[in-house]
Amino acid sequence: xxxxxxxxxxxxxxxxxxxxxxxxxxxxxxxxxxxxxxxxxxxxxxxxxxxxxxxxxxxxxxxxxxxxxxxxxxxxxxxxxxxxxxxxxxxxxxxxxxxxxxxxxxxxxxxxxxxxxxxxxxxxxxxxxxxxxxxxxxxxxxxxxxxxxxxxxxxxxxxxxxxxxxxxxxxxxxxxxxxxxxxxxxxxx
Amino acid sequence: xxxxxxxxxxxxxxxxxxxxxxxxxxxxxxxxxxxxxxxxxxxxxxxxxxxxxxxxxxxxxxxxxxxxxxxxxxxxxxxxxxxxxxxxxxxxxxxxxxxxxxxxxxxxxxxxxxxxxxxxxxxxxxxxxxxxxxxxxxxxxxxxxxxxxxxxxxxxxxxxxxxxxxxxxxxxxxxxxxxxxxxxxxxxx
DNA sequence: CGCCGTAGTCTACGTGTGTAGACAAACGTC
DNA sequence: GACGTTTGTCTACACACGTAGACTACGGCG
Numbered sequence: 176x177x178x179x180x181x182x183x184x185x186x187x188x189x190x191x192x193x194x195x196x197x198x199x200x201x202x203x204x205x206x207x208x209x210x211x212x213x214x215x216x217x218x219x220x221x222x223x224x225x226x227x228x229x230x231x232x233x234x235x236x237x238x239x240x241x242x243x244x245x246x247x248x249x250x251x252x253x254x255x256x257x258x259x260x261x262x263x264x265x266x267x268x269x270x271x272x273x274x275x276x277x278x279x280x281x282x283x284x285x286x287x288x289x290x291x292x293x294x295x296x297x298x299x300x301x302x303x304x305x306x307x308x309x310x311x312x313x314x315x316x317x318x319x320x321x322x323x324x325x326x327x328x329x330x331x332x333x334x335x336x337x338x339x340x341x342x343x344x345x346x347x348x349x350x351x352x353x354x355x356x357x358x359x360x361x362x363x364x
Numbered sequence: 365x366x367x368x369x370x371x372x373x374x375x376x377x378x379x380x381x382x383x384x385x386x387x388x389x390x391x392x393x394x395x396x397x398x399x400x401x402x403x404x405x406x407x408x409x410x411x412x413x414x415x416x417x418x419x420x421x422x423x424x425x426x427x428x429x430x431x432x433x434x435x436x437x438x439x440x441x442x443x444x445x446x447x448x449x450x451x452x453x454x455x456x457x458x459x460x461x462x463x464x465x466x467x468x469x470x471x472x473x474x475x476x477x478x479x480x481x482x483x484x485x486x487x488x489x490x491x492x493x494x495x496x497x498x499x500x501x502x503x504x505x506x507x508x509x510x511x512x513x514x515x516x517x518x519x520x521x522x523x524x525x526x527x528x529x530x531x532x533x534x535x536x537x538x539x540x541x542x543x544x545x546x547x548x549x550x551x552x553x
Numbered sequence: 554c555g556c557c558g559t560a561g562t563c564t565a566c567g568t569g570t571g572t573a574g575a576c577a578a579a580c581g582t583c
Numbered sequence: 584g585a586c587g588t589t590t591g592t593c594t595a596c597a598c599a600c601g602t603a604g605a606c607t608a609c610g611g612c613g
Contacts, residue, residue: 181591188591204475206396206475207395207475207476209570209571210571211571219591219592222574222593223592225571226590231571281520281525282474282475282520283475285471285524285525286392286471287396291524291525291526294525295527298527303527314537316528317538317541320529321538321541324521324522325514325545327516327520327521328513328515328516329514329517331471331474331516331520332509332510332512332513332516336483336484337484338487340492340505340506340508340509341513348506349510352548355548356510356545359548372560372609372610377560377561398600398601399602400600411561411602411603412560412561414603415560
């Protein structure tokens with residue numbers, strides 16, 4: 176039809192597949208996307224995906240590792256960790272915001288046990304450690320994950336389920352409340 | 365093989381399908397189960413499911429309504445709402461606990477937008493109202509859903525993803541921490 | 554005893570899945 | 584300028600999905 180074969184550029188093609196996969200997996204979750212969809216969005220045949228990444232699972236593993244590696248929520252140390260994080264959460268889960276990022280990916284793919292295991296590993300490798308490093312005091316790991324739990328839960332309710340109370344809440348008031356909840360795990364008490 | 369047809373009992377058969385569906389949807393999520401699986405577990409053909417519930421979506425709607433209707437987490441008023449709820453959460457997400465119930469269903473099926481919409485409606489109808497009724501003061505709806513968010517997030521991390529910090533945390537200490545976070549939204553401040 | 558509505562099964566269709574294997578064409582190198 | 588490697592496509596398979604439609608047999612009522 177349009178073109179028989181795309182220009183030969185392995186690195187660029189691989190990256191195009193990866194980009195397409197990041198968006199697709201984040202939007203619809205592991206089970207909600209087919210390899211053909213990802214390939215089509217990258218302008219490529221489905222088989223090429225398996226050639227570069229071994230399998231759908233392999234591709235997902237790489238996507239998760241990439242998405243979870245870069246920090247999106249926890250800011251640099253500005254002195255007000257709880258407040259900054261809460262404000263970032265509220266801003267990113269606003270109705271008109273673009274809803275990509277690790278939390279969306281996490282929630283959309285959690286249903287599949289294999290995907291869950293892959294993400295658990297990536298969280299331990301990247302996110303947990305990063306969040307944990309921002310905390311002092313005992314039980315930093317547990318407290319860090321509890322903070323992540325609140326963020327993930329709020330993301331779920333506000334963006335994915337779209338529960339009205341949180342969706343239509345006043346942003347600043349909501350952020351303040353979330354900050355107060357986060358303060359419980361930020362301050363060693 | 366064993367039997368050609370099951371004894372004719374409409375009510376019992378319908379209930380058997382419903383029971384099977386509750387377990388299956390909760391365990392594997394909307395997209396993770398086939399109508400054939402549910403039917404087989406109930407000792408019935410797949411088509412009977414559609415005959416009784418119209419479609420897979422109709423069956424799911426009924427399951428969600430049933431599961432979200434009965435209270436599982438928020439206790440009767442014992443004077444310590446935050447503490448009791450936190451303890452119930454920790455107990456129910458323990459490693460050796462049976463992991464059914466609304467939160468598991470919610471998290472496992474959130475990936476599918478149609479399922480998410482069905483659950484959003486059910487939350488507004490049952491859970492939100494129940495949790496909200498337990499709260500006094502302003503913004504009760506927002507605060508109730510924020511509480512649900514924490515519970516859902518903790519459930520996700522501890523049971524579904526299986527993050528080590530929360531999985532291996534000391535139950536009483538974890539419950540105390542969750543209770544302190546819940547206290548933020550329970551007390552009007 | 555015979556009938557009829559209903560509870561149930563069976564077959565089939567169309568579509569989508571992940572991936573294996575064979576084939577075609579563009580590039581770098583001699 | 585020919586060759587072999589790489590990059591990409593095409594076809595195909597085996598399976599699972601939701602569900603439409605036709606068929607069968609049980610059970611209560613006359």
